[in-house]
Every structure is written in structure tokens, then in C-alpha cells.
Amino acid sequence: xxxxxxxxxxxxxxxxxxxxxxxxxxxxxxxxxxxxxxxxxxxxxxxxxxxxxxxxxxxxxxxxxxxxxxxxxxxxxxxxxxxxxxxxxxxxxxxxxxxxxxxxxxxxxxxxxxxxxxxxxxxxxxxxxxxxxxxxxxxxxxxxxxxxxxxxxxxxxxxxxxxxxxxxxxxxxxxxxxxxxxxxxxxxxxxxxxxxxxxxxxxxxxxxxxxxxxxxxxxxxxxxxxxxxxxxxxxxxxxxxxxxxxxxxxxxxxxxxxxxxxxxxxxxxxxxxxxxxxxxxxxxxxxxxxxxxxxxxxxxxxxxxxxxxxxxxxxxxxxxxxxxxxxxxxxxxxxxxxxxxxxxxxxxxxxxxxxxxxxxxxxxxxxxxxxxxxxxxxxxxxxxxxxxxxxxxxxxxxxxxxxxxxxxxxxxxxxxxxx
Ligand SMILES: *Cc1c(COP(=O)(O)O)cnc(C)c1O
Numbered sequence: 079x080x081x082x083x084x085x086x087x088x089x090x091x092x093x094x095x096x097x098x099x100x101x102x103x104x105x106x107x108x109x110x111x112x113x114x115x116x117x118x119x120x121x122x123x124x125x126x127x128x129x130x131x132x133x134x135x136x137x138x139x140x141x142x143x144x145x146x147x148x149x150x151x152x153x154x155x156x157x158x159x160x161x162x163x164x165x166x167x168x169x170x171x172x173x174x175x176x177x178x179x180x181x182x183x184x185x186x187x188x189x190x191x192x193x194x195x196x197x198x199x200x201x202x203x204x205x206x207x208x209x210x211x212x213x214x215x216x217x218x219x220x221x222x223x224x225x226x227x228x229x230x231x232x233x234x235x236x237x238x239x240x241x242x243x244x245x246x247x248x249x250x251x252x253x254x255x256x257x258x259x260x261x262x263x264x265x266x267x268x269x270x271x272x273x274x275x276x277x278x279x280x281x282x283x284x285x286x287x288x289x290x291x292x293x294x295x296x297x298x299x300x301x302x303x304x305x306x307x308x309x310x311x312x313x314x315x316x317x318x319x320x321x322x323x324x325x326x327x328x329x330x331x332x333x334x335x336x337x338x339x340x341x342x343x344x345x346x347x348x349x350x351x352x353x354x355x356x357x358x359x360x361x362x363x364x365x366x367x368x369x370x371x372x373x374x375x376x377x378x379x380x381x382x383x384x385x386x387x388x389x390x391x392x393x394x395x396x397x398x399x400x401x402x403x404x405x406x407x408x409x410x411x412x413x414x415x416x417x418x419x420x421x422x423x424x425x426x427x428x429x430x431x432x433x434x435x436x437x438x439x440x441x442x443x444x445x446x447x448x449x450x451x452x453x454x455x456x457x458x459x460x461x462x463x464x465x466x467x468x469x470x471x472x473x474x475x476x477x478x479x480x481x482x483x484x485x486x487x488x489x490x491x492x493x494x495x496x497x
Pocket of ligand 1: 186188214215281313314315316317318319320378379425427428455456
């Protein structure tokens, strides 16, 4: 192997940095990976990629790992792109596709970024990793660190979903619950660098998690016959996935691999109670102010301040999309409707996307015939706190009272009403 990476580039001012060394930020802002796309074009084509194994590593020429044996993998990627006709009808769309990331290792798309970041960290000689997380990134880091034989430290808000806490512990990480938000966890990880000798894998504080999440955009293009949809709805916290996909589309276009170079409109969806990107978008700003008292049941997008704010906002604006906010009740409502109508385990974060679609359609800002893709970034069963209460127990299994059983079926029908 050996990669096609040429250098790392500072997103804020284009400064070039050496990719063969462990790098973090430049001027306190993120780095992106640049490749020799001409060399990639003459080495591989779409047909060869299509014939490869169904994981994100099928795009290896467009990824930064140098040596194959350094890849730390659990088979992540190539998640299904599922048609959701009943949900589409209820929303008022002609067609809706859901890219279902709930089926990835540890039940969320965080596995893509952490598979890549842990692979590169290992390749560059790191032995001890640390991460601040709202939940899902902690489980994913724990899994890939275990797989790589590296040590992992995970810091989460004390009120993070309990599955994320137990999962990271079970997967062998040192887990700490902090009385505060993800920003407080991030401050601890940053402060401990010297004394604890760990490498900080925070969102966008190293360049490789984006490259993992970029594969969502590569897969989407391939699954649509190397075409892109009209609109993409993405639940946005730190924004790695949105930034990564936008980068993927540019690389695919430069490679000449797209059948049609029309880019999708990117919609960054947030909760109305933690909406820094939406506020900055509405105000016409390139940087977002930190939101105080950030609260939302969609814990993965409970990110009051994003270090890559300008990268998210640039991509959204360049695409002709928008930043949208969803009320808590609405995002839970649409999460439940997707589960009930389609059998897809949709997380509350993706509920914010569905709610934003409903809102934009109502306002006439999205047309019913737009080809629309929603990223379901995680599995709802990781949020035990949001599951409906269990039904009453049947005491005598040998003597079922059918009238009572039927009565219970009608009560259970919509669990939204039972919570
Ligand atoms: C982390 C997370 C997000 C936000 O992802 P970013 O790429 O950091 O914006 C959305 N949904 C879920 C389920 C998450 O875990």
C-alpha cells in the first residue's frame, strides 16, 4: 500500500503541513487531508471499487492510511440506502431515502470516523487515546481502541444516555462522567494532554475523523449510480459528517467520477434548544456563538460550540441549503413515526431532520418532488431513556383473555400517546 495523501491543509488559511507527522490544529482551527487526485484517477476506477468488499475501505485510495496492516476495522461502512415510502407520504414527499447508519458497529456512524482516526493514530505511533463525547463517539472509540490494543479514555456528560456509558466501559475504556456539557469534557481532555500523555481525538481536533465520515458521501454517490440527490438532511453537532460529505463530493467531481456534477443542497439540522449553527446561519455570520444551557434529548447534537463552525456554514451556504431547527416534541414525534411506519431504528438526532423536512415543505421552501436523503446517524435502542414503558404483564399464559389482549393492542398502537 502507501497512500495518495500529499499534505494536510489548514482550513482557515490554506497553510500546508506534513501528513507523515502527528498533527492536530493550525491557528486553533481544523486541518483537512489533501490527495494527489490525478494519481488516484490513473490508478483506480469506479468499476474496480464497485467490485470490492462492502466496507468503507473499498475507497482506500481516497483514504489516508499508509499500510494495510494498520487498518483497525470492524467491517464498518456500506450502510443500506433504504426507501421510506410510508414516511415520505406522511411528510408530503414523493420519495425519501434513508441512509441507515444505525447498522454500523456500536450502533452509530461514529464508527466511521473513529475507525479512521484510530488507524492513523496507531500508524503514527500513538498508544493512548482520549475523547470528549456526548455518547456515541465514546463507545466507538472504546471499540476501535480495543481492536487496536490501545488505551482509551472517555469523558461524557453525567446525563449522557446510559447505554453509551456502559458500552464504553464494557469495551474496555476508562470512562469518566462529568457534571457538565461536552465542552467541559473537551476542556479536561485538552488540559490532560501533557500529564496523561494521551492523544486528543475530539471532533476536528485531528484531521482523520473527517476522512472516515467522508465515506458516507462516497457511498451515497455510488449507491445512486454516481449521482447525487437534490437535498441532504444531516443532524449537525460538530458537523464532521456534513463537512466530510461536502469534501467527498468535491473529490468525486475532480476525479470525474460523477455522472452529473450538480451538488445537493445541504441542510444542517439542529435542536431548537441547541442551535448555534442555525443562529449563525440566520444572522449571516461565518462563526457561531456558544449556546448557553444547551439541552436536547437528541444528545448527539447537543454541541453548544463547534470548532469547525465556519466549515459547516461555508458548505451549507455554498450548496444553497440551510440550517434548520426542530422542536423537541417534533423531533421525538418524527423519530417515533419513522420507527412505526418503516421499521427503521431512527435516532432522535435524525428525528430533527424529518421535522425540518416537514417544516420546509409547509413553508414552501422544499418541493415535494425533490430527491431527498436523510442520514439516520444512530440506532434508537442506544437511547433506553426514550423507549416506551413496557406493557403490563400477562399473568396466566395458559388462560389468555382474548378480549383483554385485543384491548391492549389498540392501546399500544401508538406509543407516542403512552409516554
Ligand atoms: C455525533 C452524532 C451526531 C452529530 O455528528 P457530527 O458529524 O459531529 O455533527 C448526529 N447524530 C448522532 C446519533 C451522533 O452520535
